[in-house]
Amino acid sequence: MNCKFCNIARHVKPEHIIYEDSLVIAFMNIEQLTKCHILVIPKKHYKDIFELDEKIAGRIFQVTAKLSRAVKKAIKPDGLDIFQCNGKYAE
Numbered sequence: 001m002n003c004k005f006c007n008i009a010r011h012v013k014p015e016h017i018i019y020e021d022s023l024v025i026a027f028m029n030i031e032q033l034t035k036c037h038i039l040v041i042p043k044k045h046y047k048d049i050f051e052l053d054e055k056i057a058g059r060i061f062q063v064t065a066k067l068s069r070a071v072k073k074a075i076k077p078d079g080l081d082i083f084q085c086n087g088k089y090a091e
Contacts, residue, residue, distance in 0.1 A: 009043040019067060023059045026067055034081075036071050040064050048086040 007013040009025050018038065019026035026040040040063050042056045049057070068080060 003045055005041050006045050009041065019063060021059075021063075023056055024063050026063055036075060036077070038067055038071070040067065049084060050086070 004013060008015050008027060011017075015027040015030060017025060017027045019040075022043070024040055024042055026038055029037055029039055040060050042052065042060060044056070046052050046056075052060075064082060068082070071077065071080065
């Protein structure tokens with residue numbers, strides 16, 4: 001399988017990693033769409049959210065909330081967006 005996110009989780013593809021634990025990894029994409037564009041992904045490969053188990057989903061959101069607070073403190077944005085895309089829309 002040649003999954004770009006799996007390659008990031010295995011440290012094969014270079015990205016600016018800002019958080020990592022045994023379940024998830026968070027990084028700033030080299031091709032930033034917005035200021036401080038952070039992706040939080042599971043380390044294990046899942047096709048989409050419909051395959052994701054609740055423990056991993058919960059951990060992803062815990063890390064997302066933690067990093068959101070850090071971004072708020074660091075750059076004081078007016079707000080932020082959190083997206084989760086699946087299927088054809090996500091491609």
